[in-house]
Amino acid sequence: GAVVSQHPSRVICKSGTSVKIECRSLDFQATTMFWYRQFPKQSLMLMATSNEGSKATYEQGVEKDKFLINHASLTLSTLTVTSAHPEDSSFYICSASSGQLTDTQYFGPGTRLTVL
């Protein structure tokens, strides 16, 4: 149980375009989803926390107008990287939890974004 999927697994786009990444909890209802970014040889950096039906909470330094997050249902959250630039190239990972105090975050497999 506790499976989280991401789509696409890999995307290459031109500078200036927008890219949408989907995160789905397949076998549980995720009241809370998290988006992380990871650069090579570095740890995961939390970008934002989203609760179903409400606006996402962004970490300091993360541009909310650039990284649009929508958590429209209990099984789906999307991250849209708007007007992507080469410096946005990274590994994006989502996680989901049911929001309980002791609940574990389950992570998706990640999406490799390359902006040319």
Next chain:
Amino acid sequence: LAKTTQPISMDSYEGQEVNITCSHNNIATNDYITWYQQFPSQGPRFIIQGYKTKVTNEVASLFIPADRKSSTLSLPRVSLSDTAVYYCLVGGGDKIIFGKGTRLHILP
């Protein structure tokens, strides 16, 4: 949010037991301790979670002393496929902050 400190890297040999200790001196009363494993270009995989004393599952054990200011992940009889980065995280179901993790390298 509790900050965690782990060794940056560790080496071990196949078949050995590996213990990775994490310090979390300012852990809060409601915080749980969770360990994840991450392979390159993959999302972290849940290993084990505990609050106090000892927890064991099919892949690992987690030892937590009474003061909860540290925890030790124990991997029995490691194999080459256990080469990965291991993260110790402390939190209570809300956002968690990843530390640098421990890069475990298993040698034949």
